[in-house]
Amino acid sequence: MPSPSATEPVLILGGGLIGLAIAHQLARRGRAVTVLSRRRSEAAGFVAAGMLAPHAEGLSGPMLALGQASLALIPEWVAQIEADSGLPCGLRPCGIVVPFATAAEREAWPTARFGVPLGRAELEQEAPGLGPTFQAGLLFPQDGQIDNRRQLMRALERACVERGVDFEEGSEILELHTEAHPGPPQRSERLSGLTLVGADGRRRTLEGRRAVLACGAWSARLLPQLPVRPVKGQMLSLQGPRQALGRVIFGPGTYLVPREDGLLVVGATSEAEAGFSPGLTPQGQRQLEEGLTALLPAAAAWPPMERWWGFRPGTPDQSPLLGPGPIEGLWLATGHYRNGVLLAAITAAAIAAQLSPLPADAGSSLGSLLGPFGWRRFAVAMASE
Numbered sequence: 568m569p570s571p572s573a574t575e576p577v578l579i580l581g582g583g584l585i586g587l588a589i590a591h592q593l594a595r596r597g598r599a600v601t602v603l604s605r606r607r608s609e610a611a612g613f614v615a616a617g618m619l620a621p622h623a624e625g626l627s628g629p630m631l632a633l634g635q636a637s638l639a640l641i642p643e644w645v646a647q648i649e650a651d652s653g654l655p656c657g658l659r660p661c662g663i664v665v666p667f668a669t670a671a672e673r674e675a676w677p678t679a680r681f682g683v684p685l686g687r688a689e690l691e692q693e694a695p696g697l698g699p700t701f702q703a704g705l706l707f708p709q710d711g712q713i714d715n716r717r718q719l720m721r722a723l724e725r726a727c728v729e730r731g732v733d734f735e736e737g738s739e740i741l742e743l744h745t746e747a748h749p750g751p752p753q754r755s756e757r758l759s760g761l762t763l764v765g766a767d768g769r770r771r772t773l774e775g776r777r778a779v780l781a782c783g784a785w786s787a788r789l790l791p792q793l794p795v796r797p798v799k800g801q802m803l804s805l806q807g808p809r810q811a812l813g814r815v816i817f818g819p820g821t822y823l824v825p826r827e828d829g830l831l832v833v834g835a836t837s838e839a840e841a842g843f844s845p846g847l848t849p850q851g852q853r854q855l856e857e858g859l860t861a862l863l864p865a866a867a868a869w870p871p872m873e874r875w876w877g878f879r880p881g882t883p884d885q886s887p888l889l890g891p892g893p894i895e896g897l898w899l900a901t902g903h904y905r906n907g908v909l910l911a912a913i914t915a916a917a918i919a920a921q922l923s924p925l926p927a928d929a930g931s932s933l934g935s936l937l938g939p940f941g942w943r944r945f946a947v948a949m950a951s952e
């Protein structure tokens with residue numbers, strides 16, 4: 568008999584990519600799940616470029632291990648979503664080229680040992696039309712991209728619905744409710760429910776003893792002790808000729824992500840000081856246009872398509888908060904910063920396995936991968952604030 572805590576319904580706080588991915592995995596494990604989502608369009612999963620780039624991003628230490636483990640899971644994760652939804656996710660294992668001005672810069676890249684070193688002639692083959700500033704490069708054939716904005720989010724939502732996940736779209740969670748917890752003293756409170764304002768504008772209380780906080784950049788509004796802050800990113804896209812660019816180009820300060828149909832996604836500014844200030848800025852857009860011209864001069868003449876912005880959930884060490892939180896019954900899955908699309912698969916697998924373990928999880932390495940990402944690593948700093 569599973570323990571009662573392993574069968575209680577789970578509330579997912581946040582309907583972005585991470586929340587949906589966890590809801591889907593829990594539902595696949597037979598768990599009753601409700602997703603509480605304020606405004607789907609705000610979610611970083613709709614804003615990001617969809618790079619799957621642990622090597623191109625130059626991750627290191629436990630973040631690299633987590634990113635590599637997620638990258639390895641992604642084909643199976645995508646196959647599950649596609650099977651449950653009947654929709655394609657737009658996974659494109661196209662490889663990523665990181666260009667540098669010099670070979671010395673290339674050698675200093677933290678993940679250089681995982682890449683294929685390129686000189687100028689090879690760069691021209693891998694990234695035709697690359698700007699003349701770049702004389703060296705690294706090709707990471709194992710990295711890639713997924714069409715998060717147009718395909719993955721829609722497919723994942725459909726997969727959740729097909730697996731019986733309930734949605735309360737348009738609900739804003741105002742506060743979490745806790746009660747005294749008779750268990751170990753590290754967590755003196757346990758979750759008992761929450762107050763929300765529903766899509767009808769009415770305030771109500773929802774009971775619940777199991778929840779996952781996946782509110783991205785907004786996480787600290789519910790749990791102020793979490794050091795999660797918005798890092799604004801502005802983006803734009805252009806319509807290029809189909810197959811003009813086969814690989815993602817991850818340049819200094821700007822990256823170019825070519826979709827299958829030639830759409831080129833150009834990202835991204837990184838504005839920690841902007842807080843939650845909405846909108847595009849001339850300076851941010853100029854930065855993207857200059858980065859684009861330096862990387863791929865011909866693309867500056869391609870027709871513009873869209874411009875948008877969003878908020879990454881940043882943390883002081885640029886790594887996520889994963890696993891049991893400071894309140895008994897509340898799990899954390901937030902703070903993914905620049906790597907939410909990459910880390911969605913491993914986050915969902917690991918949180919689902921912790922909340923709803925199956926016999927097949929015994930001996931899995933998921934728990935040890937999550938170990939370095941617990942909220943307690945910030946507890947000392949938080950206590951002294």
Ligand code: GLY
Pocket residue numbers: 615616618800834835879904905906
């Ligand atoms: N993943 C790249 C970014 O957040 O801009």
